[in-house]
Amino acid sequence: MDEATRIEEIEVIALTPAFAPVAAALHQTGFDDFWDENAICDLLNVPGAFGLLAFAPGSGQHQGSACAEDIPLGFVLVQVVLDEAEINTIVVGPAARRCGVGNILMENVVSHLQKHGVGRLLLEVACDNAAAMALYQKLGFAEIGRRRGYYRRNGGPAIDALVMERV
Ligand SMILES: CC(C)(COP(=O)(O)OP(=O)(O)OC[C@H]1O[C@@H](n2cnc3c(N)ncnc32)[C@H](O)[C@@H]1OP(=O)(O)O)[C@@H](O)C(=O)NCCC(=O)NCCS
Known part of the structure; x- marks a missing residue:
């Protein structure tokens, strides 16, 4: 997507394994240690896991599904265990950032969890x-713990992970 393109509409659908190549391409834009399609399929295939994909609809007439003209914007992967869920990853493609896509994905996650009686939502963030911390704070997440030196990036200094919970 062109940097200058405005996103007129954002649709969110289930991220099924069929979208793993799209998700892998998006993941590569957000992380040094990105996940390939196999890793994404493996995570989706764990019981209790689900994903959501956001896209800008193309000109085709459709709703609740995706077609070749659609532009993928971002996705989120979630793992539910009993009454608790964790964000495994969230990424928005660089050209679509700061347009509300991350916010919409997270709001969809929260409403999905509420519908299924899952009360607790956790995540880890460097x-x-x-950017991610600002998004999470805006959505009502607060720090509940810290893992010292949890992330190591390409020989750089170890970075703490904050454990956050939506309160
Ligand atoms: C973190 C990320 C998912 C945010 O997605 P996004 O679609 O750009 O976020 P949104 O546009 O929905 O932003 C919602 C709010 O988050 C905050 N925010 C998002 N990006 C921000 C930034 N770069 N700087 C400051 N605040 C930011 C703002 O409060 C924003 O609301 P506002 O635009 O009304 O001020 C995106 O930056 C990304 O994919 N980063 C790379 C991957 C990553 O770090 N994932 C998280 C790992 S824990």
Whole structure:
């Protein structure tokens, strides 16, 4: 998507294994240690896991499904265990950032969990990831713990992970 393109509409659908190549391409834009399609399929195939994919609809007439003209914007992967869920990953493609896509994905996760009686939502975020922390704080997450030196990036200094819970 062109940097200057405005996103007129954002649709969210279930991220099934069929979308793993799309998700893998998006993941590569957000992380040094990105996940390939197999890793994404493996995570989706764990009992209790689900994913959501956000896209900008193309000109085709459809709703609740995706077609070749659609532009993938971002996705989120979630793992539910009993009454607790954890965000495994969330990423929005660089050209679509700061347009509300991350917010919409997370709001869809929260409403899905509420519908299924899952009360607790947790995640981990690198303490130097200002964009993600700002998104989570806006959504009502608060820090409940810290894992010292949890992330190691390409020989750089170890970075703490903050454990956050939606309160
Ligand atoms: C973190 C990420 C998913 C946010 O997605 P996004 O679609 O850009 O976020 P949104 O546009 O929905 O932003 C919602 C709010 O989050 C905060 N926010 C998002 N990006 C921000 C930034 N770069 N700087 C400051 N605040 C930011 C703002 O409060 C924003 O609301 P506002 O635009 O009304 O001020 C995206 O930056 C990304 O994919 N980063 C790379 C991968 C990553 O770090 N994932 C998280 C791992 S824990």
